[in-house]
Amino acid sequence: MTIRSAASQILLWVGELPAPLSPEKFQGCELLQMRKPEEAFSFLGKVQVAILVAALEKESDSLALLEKWEQESSLTSLILVTDKMSTQTVREAVNRAHVLAVMDRKNIVSEWATHFKKAIAKYSEAESRARLLRESTKQFRELEALNMSLEKIVSERTQHIEISKQEEEENITKVRTLTRFIKEMAQVSSFEEFLLQFRKELRKFHKVGDPILVYQLFPGKVEFVSIQGGQIVVSSSQQEFPFSENSEEIALNHKSVSKSLANQFGRPFAKTMVIPIEPSLVQEAQNPDVKACLCVEYSVKEQELSSVLAFIQERLQPLGLTVDRLLLENELTKFSFRWEKTFDGIKDPIAIIDVDLEVLRANKKFSSKLSRKKCYESFAGRTSPCEGCPIEDSFKTGESQRSQIQVGEKIYEVHSYPINLQGGGKPTNAVHQYVEITQRRELYLRLLQSEKMGAIGLLAGNIAHELNNPLTGLRSLSQVLLQDTVKDSNIHNDLREIEKAAARSQQIIRNLREFSQGVTQEVRLMSLDDIIQKTIPMLKTVMRIHRQDFDLQAKEHLIEVEPQMIQQVVFNLVNNACQAMKDPGILTVKTWHDSKTKTVSMSVSDTGTGIPPRILEKIFEPFFTTKKEGLGTGLGLSLARKIIESYAGRVSVQTKEGEGSTFLVSFPEASRAQSEAP
Amino acid sequence: MKKILVVDDEPLVRRSLKRVLVSAGYEVAEASDGREGLAQWRKMKPDLVFLDILMPALTGPQVLTEIEAEIRGLAKVIFISAYTGEYNVESAKSLGADLFLAKPFDDVFQIVELVSQVLK
Numbered sequence: 001m002t003i004r005s006a007a008s009q010i011l012l013w014v015g016e017l018p019a020p021l022s023p024e025k026f027q028g029c030e031l032l033q034m035r036k037p038e039e040a041f042s043f044l045g046k047v048q049v050a051i052l053v054a055a056l057e058k059e060s061d062s063l064a065l066l067e068k069w070e071q072e073s074s075l076t077s078l079i080l081v082t083d084k085m086s087t088q089t090v091r092e093a094v095n096r097a098h099v100l101a102v103m104d105r106k107n108i109v110s111e112w113a114t115h116f117k118k119a120i121a122k123y124s125e126a127e128s129r130a131r132l133l134r135e136s137t138k139q140f141r142e143l144e145a146l147n148m149s150l151e152k153i154v155s156e157r158t159q160h161i162e163i164s165k166q167e168e169e170e171n172i173t174k175v176r177t178l179t180r181f182i183k184e185m186a187q188v189s190s191f192e193e194f195l196l197q198f199r200k201e202l203r204k205f206h207k208v209g210d211p212i213l214v215y216q217l218f219p220g221k222v223e224f225v226s227i228q229g230g231q232i233v234v235s236s237s238q239q240e241f242p243f244s245e246n247s248e249e250i251a252l253n254h255k256s257v258s259k260s261l262a263n264q265f266g267r268p269f270a271k272t273m274v275i276p277i278e279p280s281l282v283q284e285a286q287n288p289d290v291k292a293c294l295c296v297e298y299s300v301k302e303q304e305l306s307s308v309l310a311f312i313q314e315r316l317q318p319l320g321l322t323v324d325r326l327l328l329e330n331e332l333t334k335f336s337f338r339w340e341k342t343f344d345g346i347k348d349p350i351a352i353i354d355v356d357l358e359v360l361r362a363n364k365k366f367s368s369k370l371s372r373k374k375c376y377e378s379f380a381g382r383t384s385p386c387e388g389c390p391i392e393d394s395f396k397t398g399e400s401q402r403s404q405i406q407v408g409e410k411i412y413e414v415h416s417y418p419i420n421l422q423g424g425g426k427p428t429n430a431v432h433q434y435v436e437i438t439q440r441r442e443l444y445l446r447l448l449q450s451e452k453m454g455a456i457g458l459l460a461g462n463i464a465h466e467l468n469n470p471l472t473g474l475r476s477l478s479q480v481l482l483q484d485t486v487k488d489s490n491i492h493n494d495l496r497e498i499e500k501a502a503a504r505s506q507q508i509i510r511n512l513r514e515f516s517q518g519v520t521q522e523v524r525l526m527s528l529d530d531i532i533q534k535t536i537p538m539l540k541t542v543m544r545i546h547r548q549d550f551d552l553q554a555k556e557h558l559i560e561v562e563p564q565m566i567q568q569v570v571f572n573l574v575n576n577a578c579q580a581m582k583d584p585g586i587l588t589v590k591t592w593h594d595s596k597t598k599t600v601s602m603s604v605s606d607t608g609t610g611i612p613p614r615i616l617e618k619i620f621e622p623f624f625t626t627k628k629e630g631l632g633t634g635l636g637l638s639l640a641r642k643i644i645e646s647y648a649g650r651v652s653v654q655t656k657e658g659e660g661s662t663f664l665v666s667f668p669e670a671s672r673a674q675s676e677a678p
Numbered sequence: 679m680k681k682i683l684v685v686d687d688e689p690l691v692r693r694s695l696k697r698v699l700v701s702a703g704y705e706v707a708e709a710s711d712g713r714e715g716l717a718q719w720r721k722m723k724p725d726l727v728f729l730d731i732l733m734p735a736l737t738g739p740q741v742l743t744e745i746e747a748e749i750r751g752l753a754k755v756i757f758i759s760a761y762t763g764e765y766n767v768e769s770a771k772s773l774g775a776d777l778f779l780a781k782p783f784d785d786v787f788q789i790v791e792l793v794s795q796v797l798k
Contacts, residue, residue, distance in 0.1 A: 465732070468760035468781045473690020476786035480697050483787075506782050
């Protein structure tokens with residue numbers, strides 16, 4: 001607390017007489033002297049008065065002034081100067097005006113200093129106290145105002161925050177339910193699930209019916225998928241698609257849709273909303289004519305309708321996308337099913353193979369098991385690529401190739417079509433079609449054989465003609481000359497040999513022609529021995545290097561056959577026997593008659609390499625051959641067996657590796673009487 | 679003396695037939711193809727003609743269609759052929775011949791026998 005400098009303080013002296021004190025007695029206070037109390041009051045409220053001395057002649061005037069002053073300005077130290085000092089006066093002054101001091105006029109000079117000092121001190125104290133109070137009050141006020149505005153701001157903010165929090169929560173819930181809906185829709189895998197899910201979603205609204213999906217894949221046929229009694233019902237009708245508007249707005253009470261639904265379901269559809277669906281995916285991928293919409297019956301009130309519409313509008317996109325996806329999936333499934341069935345339905349094995357020869361996809365004919373194996377493993381059961389497979393050429397050239405491979409006993413023509421599954425230049429895969437041509441080849445070889453035989457027949461005919469003419473002369477002239485020569489002469493004997501040789505030549509030509517003609521001859525009674533003897537001359541070349549051991553003992557016993565066919569059998573068996581012996585060996589041909597079993601039999605033996613057990617069971621199969629390409633057709637033994645069996649005969653083989661083989665053929669003996677009967 | 683004409687493009691055939699037939703007492707003329715045979719036939723007016731079927735110029739059956747009926751009427755005709763599979767007595771007769779023989783002949787003397795029977 002600082003005491004103000006005395007100069008700034010004002011002392012009012014109110015009295016008819018001036019203050020009987022020298023100025024220094026006021027110690028720097030500014031002394032204002034006035035005679036009447038009114039003059040003093042003019043200062044009130046304008047100037048801060050530190051000390052007021054009331055020294056009027058009438059004590060009551062002084063007291064009134066002090067009392068009034070005290071009421072207006074409580075800080076001022078009040079001093080009363082009286083002429084008749086009494087306890088009564090002091091009490092009254094203190095009670096009425098809280099006077100600080102009462103002085104006897106007579107004693108002013110002596111007592112002034114003390115009272116003045118006290119008054120100054122009191123004023124300073126009061127004044128500073130008042131100032132403090134003022135200051136703190138002011139600060140309090142400011143603080144209060146600040147506080148109030150702060151409170152306002154805080155409350156405003158809080159309110160705002162609360163509102164936005166609520167909104168946000170609403171939004172979050174909305175987004176959450178929408179997200180959940182989208183997720184659920186994304187997991188939907190059938191129209192059934194879709195409709196049930198959507199129905200569940202619509203349950204929150206009362207008086208909204210079950211959704212019906214209406215779509216068309218091709219113009220003129222409209223499909224309806226609905227829920228009836230908890231079951232999904234799919235029906236269709238031949239008609240135009242009823243909802244042709246190209247809008248994104250939900251249509252209410254669409255007449256042509258309502259009519260269409262009424263026709264389809266046999267009941268009126270009063271209030272129906274049509275949710276447009278834009279199946280752009282399936283339109284692009286499949287067919288631009290694909291159309292779809294969802295229909296929902298409703299009977300909600302006007303004010304609720306807008307929230308239903310808003311609810312659906314929010315879900316328009318996921319709904320549309322889901323239907324689109326399902327339509328596409330349906331189509332793809334159908335497409336892929338159809339394709340798979342087609343693929344599997346093809347009778348040829350087909351596989352899609354990559355550059356590493358791994359099977360990407362294959363039909364059932366290719367392999368019953370689907371595994372990513374190398375093509376040669378699953379198709380041919382091999383450990384290395386099939387010989388002759390065209391795949392390498394196919395990849396190399398980028399053009400389709402074909403060639404033949406052999407798998408077991410089957411021969412396939414492999415068509416290799418290079419394709420690119422990645423959209424680059426080089427082929428990444430090849431489609432392989434395996435056309436089994438075993439039968440075709442069999443036919444081809446048979447045709448070849450018969451053509452060959454036909455050609456030989458023709459050739460034989462020509463040769464016969466060419467040879468028969470000179471032979472005629474040769475033989476006839478020999479016969480003429482034989483007549484002209486002496487019997488048993490050298491010339492006669494020589495001529496006889498010439499004539500015989502000519503006769504033999506003639507026979508060979510005749511046999512050759514018969515054998516090759518291929519004309520079906522009649523079944524005749526024949527001696528097997530005769531047939532063999534007719535055939536042997538044609539095999540002279542192959543038999544040449546081997547020792548020949550013929551033991552024919554069945555000349556008198558006949559069999560009922562087409563001789564030319566049996567000639568073929570003999571020819572094939574003897575030819576095989578000779579070819580089985582790479583080095584000169586022994587060819588043995590025997591015939592005999594067994595009276596017990598009434599059979600006529602023939603055996604053809606060689607001393608060749610024998611037949612390994614693993615191929616023994618196959619030797620009678622058509623096209624099985626161990627001979628080099630071009631040397632055998634693989635038909636010889638199969639044809640032989642076929643011929644033998646067609647005359648109720650049997651054929652068997654005994655073989656020992658390294659020692660040789662014996663083919664045994666037997667026919668039932670024919671009785672002469674039997675054949676002579678008609 | 680009966681006259682016989684042998685028409686064949688194979689000299690050995692003609693020669694052997696002529697040889698046995700001349701020694702059997704027939705007058706034998708030869709022709710080496712169909713056209714020559716036709717000329718000889720008209721000139722000689724034979725009692726018997728051996729006629730090969732496949733020959734240069736004219737085939738045997740062609741010769742038969744060319745020859746005038748009154749000359750043809752005087753002679754017996756025997757077709758001879760090395761294509762035994764394609765012809766027989768029936769087909770030969772349908773072509774206008776009387777007999778058919780396949781070449782080579784098994785026994786040339788049997789032919790002489792046959793000729794004497796035909797010309798009886």
